[in-house]
Every structure is written in C-alpha cells, then in structure tokens.
Amino acid sequence: MDACTVSVRRLAWLGSRGTTMITAAQMRAARALLDIDQRQLAELSGLSLPTIQRMEASEDTIRGNVDSLVKLIGALEEAGVELINDGAISHGGGRGVRLKETRRDREAFRRRGSISSGPSGRAA
Numbered sequence: 006m007d008a009c010t011v012s013v014r015r016l017a018w019l020g021s022r023g024t025t026m027i028t029a030a031q032m033r034a035a036r037a038l039l040d041i042d043q044r045q046l047a048e049l050s051g052l053s054l055p056t057i058q059r060m061e062a063s064e065d066t067i068r069g070n071v072d073s074l075v076k077l078i079g080a081l082e083e084a085g086v087e088l089i090n091d092g093a094i095s096h097g098g099g100r101g102v103r104l105k106e107t108r109r110d111r112e113a114f115r116r117r118g119s120i121s122s123g124p125s126g127r128a129a
C-alpha cells in the first residue's frame with residue numbers, strides 16, 4: 006500500500022467519524038477546555054511544537070498533511086474533546102461550547118466592540 010492510499014484511507018476514517026476539518030479556533034478552544042498549552046498538545050498528538058503553532062496560526066480551516074490532522078484530531082478526541090462540524094448535531098452529551106454566528110457576524114461584532122454602553126454612556 007502506497008502513502009497516497011494510506012492518506013486517503015485516513016481521510017476517509019476522519020470523514021466516517023463526522024470530522025474532516027478542524028479550524029484554528031476549534032483547536033485553540035479545545036486546548037483551553039483541556040487546560041493545556043501548545044507544547045502539551047504537541048506531546049499528546051505526537052506532532053512538533055512548530056507544527057502545532059503553524060496550525061493554530063491558520064486563518065480558518067487548518068491546512069496540513071492528512072497524517073498530522075489524524076494525529077491532532079485523534080489526540081483531542083482521546084482527551085475528551087468532541088469536535089462539532091458546522092451544522093452537525095452533538096450526540097456526545099456533556100457540556101460544550103459552540104459558535105452560532107457566521108465568521109462575518111463575529112468580525113462585525115469585534116469591530117463594534119464587545120462591551121456595550123449603557124444609558125449613561127459608560128460601559129455596562
């Protein structure tokens with residue numbers, strides 16, 4: 006079996022689990038939920054620290070080779086994190102956090118500021 010076949014099979018394995026992509030925001034949120042730093046995630050996943058840093062610096066969906074993504078997602082799931090794709094339903098139980106707005110909505114929210122002013126004009 007050649008490397009391409011193995012990568013395609015691993016990508017299919019991710020897809021069968023409902024997880025084919027992970028965003029940089031999901032990755033940072035997962036680390037926060039687990040209360041681990043980038044170095045600890047690198048150790049858990051068997052990836053290098055620069056690889057973890059590069060993944061987290063991505064604009065949106067993490068780009069990387071299939072083997073690295075399989076290792077990353079597998080380590081997060083093994084640690085108890087459920088990655089929920091856009092539009093997917095979470096059946097895992099337990100507590101969680103999920104973004105409802107679109108990326109455009111979040112950017113507009115950041116531009117107008119996250120602290121609203123009360124009637125007196127001061128921050129509420």
